[in-house]
Amino acid sequence: MNQADKNRRKHKQNFDAEEIVSRIYPFIIRVFEVYEIQNSGEALYFYGTPKTDAEHITQELWTPLQQRKLEFSLKYELGEHVLVIAPEKTARKKPWVNLALLVATIFTTMISGAVMFGVDLGNEPLEFIRGLPFTLAIMAVLGSHEMAHYAAAKYHGMKTSLPYFIPFPTFIGTMGAVIKYRGPIPSRKALFDVGIAGPIVGLLVSIAVTVIGLSMEVPRVDPLPNVLMIDLGLPPLFIIIQKLLGVSGDSLHPVAFAGWVGMFVTLMNLLPAGQLDGGHVLRAMLGKKAAYVSTAMPFVLLSTGLYVSYWLKEDGLIWIFWALFLSLFAAAGHPSPLHDKVELDKKRILIGVITFIMGMLCFTLVPFKFMG
Incomplete structure (x- = not known):
């Protein structure tokens, strides 16, 4: 049998x-x-x-x-x-998959971090360990975001998986992490708490990582051949932290760069559209009226991308890409919570407004551009 x-x-x-x-x-x-x-x-x-x-x-x-x-x-x-x-059919859990992806992501982010420290991996492959500080920073930023979602979902009795980290050969070595939700959303309160937990915790960790990174000495790196350099656009929140610490200069320590990544991830996740974190939060705050904002967001991003590309003569493709991406999210709509008529309390509404404002402080018209 x-x-x-x-x-x-x-x-x-x-x-x-x-x-x-x-x-x-x-x-x-x-x-x-x-x-x-x-x-x-x-x-x-x-x-x-x-x-x-x-x-x-x-x-x-x-x-x-x-x-x-x-x-x-x-x-x-x-x-x-x-x-x-x-x-109820109990889903077979495969924690080894989560663990394998976690290990792989640690490895790929360490490679990316080593490149940031100027390691020539072609001649010194074992020196990838030098990317460990960046790995610890970026995994703290991304991991805290997803674990906050996980904890909030468990608190409200929702069925959810452990985070799945996504190793990928990008300039940070990963495409982030995701968790899977199964079953309906109990209430607007649960939708709000789960949606907002990730951005809040992730942003707080990003701020802490940024402070640590800005306090570290920037390594002297000779550009490696055939390696693209990145010119970062610093968001207002990052600049505020720099001024408070009395730090200046364009070069960033890889740990500080991980903090920048966390702010950028927070911004993108807080876009109020579809089933992004911002879409969840706005749906919980406004109810079904949030669909109007969700539908408008792709047009807002497309206009931003065209403005950056044709008026500022800079690279606005990131916003054009996200406009197309979000148009699919908006078209899919948002599932209604089971108890959709019970509105949020004023405290949560205030937290939501403050969180969206903090997300805007992570915005910059040209987040990054690649240089030869």
């Missing part, structure tokens, strides 16, 4: 149809008038007539069924409405 058959057998053993019906029927008849129940041995099929719309049915049933480790779906088949309820 293979593992799939064992899981199926265990699933059937744990499926007590009579007990499940007795426990959940009172919740079902509030929103769904039942005229027939069928048992397939693995799921219960409630045939009937909805008393309200599908969104309201989901809102009413999700919490009591989740508490009993049950999942459900509302279908319309052969002219009949049917509510399908079955024991």
Whole structure:
């Protein structure tokens, strides 16, 4: 007997149809008038007539069924409405995948960091270890962002994966990290908390990393052949930190550069569109009216990119690219929280406004440009 058959057998053993019906029927008849129940041995099929719309049915049933480790779906088949309820399927966790990607990202960011310290990896491949300070800084920035999302989601009882870091041969050695959410969002409060936790924590760590990096001596680096140099545009928040520390100069220590990356990531994540962090936060703050802002954001970014490219004669492709990227996010819309009518408290609204302002302090028209 293979593992799939064992899981199926265990699933059937744990499926007590009579007990499940007795426990959940009172919740079902509030929103769904039942005229027939069928048992397939693995799921219960409630045939009937909805008393309200599908969104309201989901809102009413999700919490009591989740508490009993049950999942459900509302279908319309052969002219009949049917509510399908079955024991929750436990997703197989593969933490080794998260660990492998983490190790790979540490390796790729260390290589990028070593290049920033002027290491010629072609002649001294083992010297990649010199990129460790940058690795520690960038992983702290990106990791704190995702772990804040993870902690907030767990706090609200949402199902989520551990962070998946993405190793990639960019100039920072990674494309960031993501976590997967499964199941609906309980409320606007949960949506807000999960959406805003990453940017707030990530930005605080970015500020700390920037302060540390600006306090370190910038290494003297001879440009390596065939290696592109990056001219950074410093955002207002970065410049404020520089002035407070009394630091000047265009060259940055790789650790300070990691802080700059954190600010740039915060800015991009806080764009109020689609299912970006900023889209989540604005959706929680404004409700369905946030869709108007989400739809407008690609046009705002496209206008910014064209202004930078044709008026300032600088490289505005980053904004044009993100305009096209966000147009897909905006078109996909945003899923509604289960309890969407309960508005946020004033404290969260204030935190949201302050966070968006901090995000704007991470903005610069030309974030970076490559130089030969």
